[in-house]
Amino acid sequence: MKPKHAQVHFNENGTPVADHFDDVYFSNDSGIDETQHVFIEGNDLHQRWTSWNKPNFIIAETGFGTGLNFLVVMREFNAFRQANPQHPLKHLYFLTTEKFPLPKKDIEQALSSFPSLGAQASALTKVYPMGLDGCHRLHFEDYATTLDLWIGDVHQLLPQWHSPEDGLVDAWFLDGFAPSKNPDMWTDTLFSQMARLSKDGTSFGTFTAAGIVKRGLASVGFTIKKRPGFGRKRDMLTGSFNANVNNDTPTTEMSEHNSIASESLKTIKSKLRKPEGPYYRYNTAPLCSSSNVVVVGSGLAAATVCLALTKRGVSVTLCFDGDTLAQGASGNPQGGFYPQLHSEASIASRLQAHSFLYARRYYDGIFAAVEDSDTAASRKDASSSNTHDFCGVVQLSFNDKVETRQTKLINNDVWPPELIRHINSKELSDIAGLTLPYEGLYIPSGGWLSPPTLVNDIVDSASATGLLTLKPNHIFERCNKTSEAGETEVVFKSGKRIYADHVVLALGAGAVHSEAFEGLPLRPVRGQVEAIPTQSPIASLKTVLCHKGYMTPAMDGRHALGSTYVKDDLNVEPREEETQQNLSTHEQALAHTDIVSQLNHDNAARAATRLGSPDHQPVVGALHNFTALKPDYADLAIGKPLNQVKTLPNGNVSTLSCLGSRGLTTAPLMAEVLVSSLLQEPLPLNNDLLNAVNTSRFMVREAIRGNM
Structure with a gap:
């Protein structure tokens, strides 16, 4: 779980040089101009953003390094958003990998050479994570940008990225060290994973024009174009992915590699792109800003889901049993905040570690927002003088x-x-x-928090978006599927009914007696x-x-x-x-x-x-009658792979539950996982960790054992 940090020195130009690879992190001439030329212009980002009609744009990068590429593109995207406030493109996702992360002090020194990026660099270094393998999701709300910094080997990480069948990434920044310096990165595995993760038309830009890169990209379906390189480099490569290439539809740029490309793409389509059956999280139409969601619950799980949805522009109605929030387990006046770690990097420990680090950043943001709001002034007269303390x-x-x-x-x-x-x-x-x-x-980094205050602070933040409606004294009874408008009817014990495009049940212990949780072994x-x-x-x-x-x-x-x-x-x-x-x-x-x-x-x-839950992990994802579904997966008992059985049926009901005694640690990241999947955004956990919290995991285990 602990990566090796990069060892660097700074040359006479102030440019960081990787000792292990004997290569610079960016051009001695001008790092910013190099990023603009190779990656911004190489992917034609300004033109593509202008014509984009989706809410998100997703860039993936191989080699985070100093973060310079990220800072430049974040600045460019912010300028685009300010110039086009009504544009349908609202948010940038930047997914990046780094095997040898730089220590924070080296990041700060390297970026100090670019005063024009001072504000962006400060925002990055403020939340730059500790060295821990896996995904660190960092939000930069002032720039409408989310950074997923994946620490680890790119060949191990990319296969762990959960992707829709038609691809995840819109543009690639291929920025590892040069193939001659770092041949371990530029492999067939990298190119195959790029093809798996790319949408039709996904672009790429790279500083190198090496033959191994050109041939590798062409072999998996990328068209290749040479452009003038930056500075002293004569050539660089750009191009785009053609997901439909086959023997009958050769492309000019890759005609010499066409038969290889066709075979590679067949393999990718038949194996790599197939979802893992019931563990697949993108099998329903994505929610959008015109969607309306009902969240049922009064505690931390419900609150974090509400905030994650409203921040994405989705309207939410929060329904809860009593007059006030946090009446259940989230009502304890104080709770300890820390991860439960083991001596091995087990799935449970990795979930705890990443949830804890994400939650700490999340709570820092919540409390900072409170201090900037009218709530802080009202609290000065309240009986409580403190509501949290990160005292360790x-x-x-x-x-x-x-x-x-x-x-x-x-x-x-x-x-x-x-x-x-x-x-x-x-x-x-x-x-x-x-x-x-x-x-x-x-x-x-641990300490204690007051869960009831925290729940109300989070709900207040969601309410501040103008997209949250509170419905107290609504005791949940059941969900009914409706056929005409595709909505779900939520029925309450009073007889009241609310219709929603999607329902999230965060009932806590109330789930024990709910038919909606049929087939889940609740504890x-x-x-x-x-x-x-x-x-x-x-x-x-x-x-x-x-x-x-x-x-x-x-x-x-x-x-x-x-x-x-x-x-x-x-x-x-x-x-x-x-x-x-x-x-x-x-x-x-x-x-x-x-x-x-x-x-x-x-x-x-x-x-x-x-x-x-029996395995002590949260339960996050789609709700179905898993007892009734289990026979559909009987072939798992005879060794049929998960990617050869069907995905879960479409549905409009999900849950975030079974947080146990670790809700303060896990709720924020689990809510982010759920909401990201509902909007078909990148997911901030490795696939093995996503599977470990999937609602279908108990059904899958029973099916594999032949317990029908």
Whole structure:
């Protein structure tokens, strides 16, 4: 999971040079002009944007480097949007790969040579991610641009990009180091994946005119044109993808390679472009700005979906049970915010790590928006003086078993130290503000948040778009399919009905009794959290302490101390026996101190039911009666590949659920996954991680086992 960072030096022109490849990151003559010539003009972007009639334009790049290409195209797109505010093209997606990411300090030094990009460079370096393999989705709302920075080997990453059958990418920036310097990148695998991901007419531009590149692109269906190169380079290559090329329709530019190209394209069409059956996420017509969506739920899952949709210009009606939001598990006054990491880069750990990093950036944006709004002024008179604190999280090494597990996590060197690192007892005590005779792990970006406040802040941000309608006291009963207008009828227990192009059910534990979740193995778990009045010695606690339970610093004079886990229990009345269980758990974990034995508890507690799944991962995607669908996938039991069985049927109902006790960590990224799929945008997770949260995964596993 931890990539090797690039090693660079800066030459006499101030240009960064990659030591490993002995090649410059951009031209010594003018990096900006090179990007304009090779990639902006090479892909005819200004002309194409002007004639574009879709809401998004998607660029893919091989080799992020210093980010110069990205900054230039983001600036150009922003200028286009300002000059054409009513144009149907609203948003730019920039998907880029980098095997050896530059350290932030080198990025800053390299970009300091371009003062005209100062504002864009500052925006990038502010959110530039730590070194962690996988996708880092970064939003630049002031520029109507989203950057997906994929860290890792391009040959491993591109096959993990989820793509519609007719392609994902509109333009390619082929900007790895020169083929003579970096032959490992310019391979048949790269060119085949480009063909898989390209739409008909997708363009490319590259600084190189090497024969291996020309032949490779031609062999998979790209027409090739030479153009004058930049600076001292005589030639460069541009062209476009012809998805329909075959033996009967040769193209002039690739006639010598036509038979090879036809065979390659047949392979791509028959294998690479076929979706993975029930795991395919683009099998319904995409939502658009004229769509209307009903979201049902009152918690963090519902709120994050609402904001993701309204930011894309989609109208949303949010329906919830009570008078106010956050009545269920999202109603706990305080919650710890941190990822659950393991010593191996498992699917569960990777989901946690990327969800956590995305959520931290997301929450930073939410709280910044609150500070800039009228909400901040109104809070000065409220009883709550603080609603979050990114004070870090300490995971205590409180027994030999935990110490062994933590030592393995550090020794395996899977995670960057900026994410999690070992601390000794002195460091731990200094961070915690309490004398604690334990070592442990420290997650500096973690902390605690107030979920009810957070939910309302997110909903307020969605309301500020003018596209959100709130419907309190709407208790969900069922969804009915309608045939004429293609809408879905949402029926509530009061008899009220609302029609929508799409429905997202984020019901939390309420899903347990809903017919809409037929065939999903839901796991409700009751949890009780104590609200301990602040007192000595915990009044000085400055970080979140975790062991088998957790304890937070004070908010409004109380500390959260929890939590119990009682399976299949929907009762939410506080219980004295669970209070004693929580206290006992903390006393055992802190056995070498007398902290817990000194505490006075006035029996203030709150219980709620979280919804989980058997594999403890979220459930994100289309809702169907999976029990009824399972026979359609019986051939999986005899080894039929997923890409040879059919995709899920069309449907207008989806869910974001089963966030369990990690909703603060996972909700923002899972909402982004769901909404991106509903609008057929690029998805911010590897395919294996997308499959791990897919609603159909339980049905697929049962079908493979032959359990019909």
